[in-house]
Amino acid sequence: MKVADYILKITPYEGGKPIEELQRELGLKDVIKLASNENPLGPSKKVIDIICKTAELVNLYPDGNMYYLSQKLANNLGIGEKNLIFGNGSDEIIELLYKAFATNENDEILYCYPTFIEYRIIGMAFNKKIIELPLKNYAYDIDNLISHINNNTRIIFINTPNNPTGTLTTYDDILRIINKATKDTLIVIDEAYYEYAKSSSDYKELLDLYKNENVIILRTFSKVYALAGLRVGYGIASEFIVQTLNRVRPPFNVDIIAQAAAIAALDDKEHLKKTIQTNEEGKKYLYEQFNKLGLFYVSTYANFILFSTPKDAQTIYENLLKEGVIVRSMKPYGYNNFLRVTIGTQKENEIFIEKLKKVLNV
Secondary structure: OOOOOOOOOOOOOOOOOOHHHHHHOHHHHHHHHOOOOOOOOOOOHHHHHHHHHEEEEEEOOOOOHHHHHHHHHHHHHHHOOHEEEEEHHHHHHHHHHHHHHHHOOOOEEEEOOOOOHHHHHHHHHHEEEEEEEEOOOOOOOHHHHHOOOOEEEEOOOOEEOOOOOOOOOOOOHHHHHHOOOOOOOEEEEEEEOHHHHHOOOOOOOOOHHHOOOEEEEEEEOOOOOOOHHHHHHHHEEOOOHHHHHHHOOOOOOHHHHHHHHHHHHOHHHHHHHHHHHHHHHHHHHHHHHHHHHHOEEEOOOOOOEEEOOOOHHHHHHHHHOOOOOEEEOOOOHOOOEEEEEEEEHHHHHHHHHHHHHHOOOO
């Protein structure tokens, strides 16, 4: 069958290697995965309990308007329910943004790279012109990005903290971008790691920026709330943007178990607090170990750390797999000498360092 050339140019997204896959390939029993920035504590007991109860209802369609989830989240954020859009992960919302707002032949999509690679993949699927600018000091190069904004710039993606580097784009710099862009340019502030970032004294809350008519803030339940397997993302935006996205949003796109689990996750403040505390402690431990090993790393505002190795990073990555430790190779992102490790539990962090020392022969 005939397939458009621009589709054939897409390299499919490749996530972190699943634990089961590595166990099958190498016959390993004990494997830890620190590759996909998942919550190492897993979901809270409240979430697990509600999942079990809701399982009895899966013969029914979910609430397509997500009434109770919208109400709970809006109250938590202090915004209106009509300012929320939900997706099957924030990835789906990104796709909806392309579908609803990037509709002209000359539309350009602008962001700095390396960053979340779905901006590129989805953009290519819609045959859009992708403008990728290099990071500066592992962070968004705001001056360069602003210099590339023009009348054809349709969507600007700002990933903060940026994946895979963990760096922040400041409130003031985002304001500069908003002020330079036209009213027809959509500014997408992707805060998938928001809860981790806001625990830092350096972070300035971005929530009020959604009041700009051309801004949407994306967040997710996949990371700090440990619901990556259930796929619940959301956007905060003006009623106009939300109404527009709802016109192209598939019905029942967030399933009945996912909605119930997200509500329960919001209710468990103690689990959220424990997750952030575990991350901060793990971050401190890994910084100390990297310093002892003389390894360069980028200070992070998220739950992962980008670090370099003195030897070929891809080889280190493959040797760590043989030791039962899954991290993320940065070769696909053009960072050939870097790996990214998710901050795990203390035990997982210690195993990672032990195996890293072994493969580095130190």
